[in-house]
Amino acid sequence: LPPAQTDSDHVLAAIAETVTAVLGNQSFDVVGYSYGGYLALALAYQEPTRVQRLFLVCPTLTGIRGERHVAEHRIIQSAPIAVSAANADYFANYHKVTVVQNPQTWQAFQTQVIPGIRRTNLDALHQLHRDHGTHYRLSFEDQLKATNFAQPITLLSGRHDVTIGYTDHEAFMTHQVNGTFGLFANAGHNLPIDQYPMMAAYFTQFLRES
Numbered sequence: 001l002p003p004a005q006t007d008s009d010h011v012l013a014a015i016a017e018t019v020t021a022v023l024g025n026q027s028f029d030v031v032g033y034s035y036g037g038y039l040a041l042a043l044a045y046q047e048p049t050r051v052q053r054l055f056l057v058c059p060t061l062t063g064i065r066g067e068r069h070v071a072e073h074r075i076i077q078s079a080p081i082a083v084s085a086a087n088a089d090y091f092a093n094y095h096k097v098t099v100v101q102n103p104q105t106w107q108a109f110q111t112q113v114i115p116g117i118r119r120t121n122l123d124a125l126h127q128l129h130r131d132h133g134t135h136y137r138l139s140f141e142d143q144l145k146a147t148n149f150a151q152p153i154t155l156l157s158g159r160h161d162v163t164i165g166y167t168d169h170e171a172f173m174t175h176q177v178n179g180t181f182g183l184f185a186n187a188g189h190n191l192p193i194d195q196y197p198m199m200a201a202y203f204t205q206f207l208r209e210s
Contacts, residue, residue: 002055006127007135008063012042019043025050029210033057033192034164037155038138044151045144056155056205057199058189061145061168063137070165071158076186076194083107090114097189099160100195108193147173152178152205156199158187 019028032040037059044051047113062068072193079102083091087110087141095101128136145168153176157166166183173181182202187194 008042008122008128010047011128012039012138016040016043016046024196027052029053029055029195033053034061034189034210035060035136038063042138042140042144044149045147046141048150051151053152053206053210054149054154055203056153058158058161058164058191059155059169060164061141061172062164063141064133066132068165069167070162071188073097073099073159073162074160075084075101076160077149079103087114090117093117097162097188098190099158100186100193105190105193108196109190112193113190144189148175148177150178152180152209154180154182154202156182156191156202157186158189158191158194159183159185162190163181163189 029052030040032038033055035055035115036062039058040054040056041059041061044054056199073096076099079100085107090109090113091106094106094113098105098109101208108186155169155173157164157169160164169181170183173179179204182198184191184195184198192199
């Protein structure tokens with residue numbers, strides 16, 4: 001997207017256009033994590049007859065970072081980790097948001113997260129976060145958060161999420177009549193790494209109900 005169009009509304013429009021190009025008028029389910037969860041929910045808001053169900057993990061609900069109710073970071077488990085020189089620059093990111101810190105979660109971070117970070121267009125990311133996050137925020141965020149969705153929603157949240165928090169998730173899910181809410185005590189924003197087996201169990205159930 002051109003710099004002037006690097007905002008969440010335009011990103012969402014590009015995703016919607018791609019989905020239509022691939023699926024036509026078919027209905028579909030949506031899975032989203034963090035910012036992807038924010039866009040997934042927005043897609044369901046705009047396409048209520050096509051989006052059938054949602055599976056959201058630590059989704060953004062409040063675009064402007066300073067308005068979020070985030071948790072304090074806490075390390076639940078810590079074990080010695082050998083960090084190679086190749087990935088040493090990424091360890092601070094892992095340490096900041098992961099609450100179960102051991103060789104297994106560090107390995108998962110290296111294989112699942114770092115490749116995505118390396119492919120990130122940093123210029124576009126900085127454009128998205130410019131002006132204190134006002135371009136990151138969807139123009140219809142207030143309506144989105146107030147919507148009672150008809151679609152089944154599974155939302156997983158980490159109690160120690162320093163990026164998004166969990167209290168906004170709780171408030172949102174209280175008025176989702178078809179909502180399933182999982183608050184993981186021993187997880188932060190890296191919930192898929194902190195508590196992969198529990199997340200996988202929820203996702204397996206989500207697939208069974210399709």
